[in-house]
Amino acid sequence: MKDRMIIFTCVTTIIGFMIAVQFQTTKEPEIRDTRNLLELRQDLTSEKERQAELNLEIEKQMELLFQLQQTEDVEEVMTNAISELRERAGLTEVSGQGIVIEVTPIFDENYSSGPIRSVPAYLVRMLINELNINGAKEIAVGNQRIVSTTPIREANGVTLINSSRMAQFPLEIKVISDDPEGLHHAMMSSRSKEFFAYENLSLESTPINYVKLPSYDKALRVRYMETVKEES
């Protein structure tokens, strides 16, 4: 009887150990902060920048609020605010100095594939990213204005921007920027030029004093945003 209990005890000890090990294995591993000093500093700097941006935004909103409280004619201030927001959302035509990028197919003598119908979507995305990195303020591809929710996708071999077919060649991409020269040089030496060349497309950019961008003409689809109910 005593032997039996000892055997049971040994077995239960082993089972307990196995259960504990299994429990520890399936438990989520703790996430350690493994950033080094440099990464921490970088993160700190980016957070500080973000804070500064947010502060600026708050200041702006406070000013607007102050204006609204001060002026008798609230309507005008509100109209101004709305038109500014519309402009920022890309719902108005804008013009200014910038660059015009022209995309044309190039056929060298060794070219043997089929016709080139449109610029692949990934190249358009890449180009837009590079433009934004290099300080573009507003972008329009063909007749389509690029806003924050613009979809760029490919369907049946045709690239769609804002759900409409991309303009035919030569494709004009109009960009507004504060520093057209700088943007022009950046684009001419950019990686996207190289990648366009792989697809037999040439990319030519010219700085221009006055360029007019069309407005975004589709309905803006707002998801993940709700109106805030005013606390009374």
Next chain:
Amino acid sequence: MWLPFIGLLVGLLLGLFTDFRVPDEYSSYLSIAVLAALDTLFGGIRAHLENKFDEKVFLTGFFTNILLAAGLAFLGVHLGVDLYLAAVFAFGVRLFHNIALIRRTLLDKWFSKEKRPAKTKEDN
């Protein structure tokens, strides 16, 4: 009577405090081994209650069941068939069966204990 429970506690604490971990890809083997061990344990308890307990059978059953279950899972992984499900099913069914039998035996013992004094009273 309490020794096995103390053993279980000691094992649990040992496992928790040694911070011993099994690589993620082997955790399924360990879980199946745990299941096999539990099955054997309950089988042992049942045999003990039915007075059919044999140390040799119990101990060899314990280790071979664990190894067999892990081996089956290993084979399943390499064959691309979820063989460990077979082991889970078999052990699960047996576990429930054993627990049910243990419950019945305990109930029987309990009732026979309760009835016996009543009977003696009647006899008196």
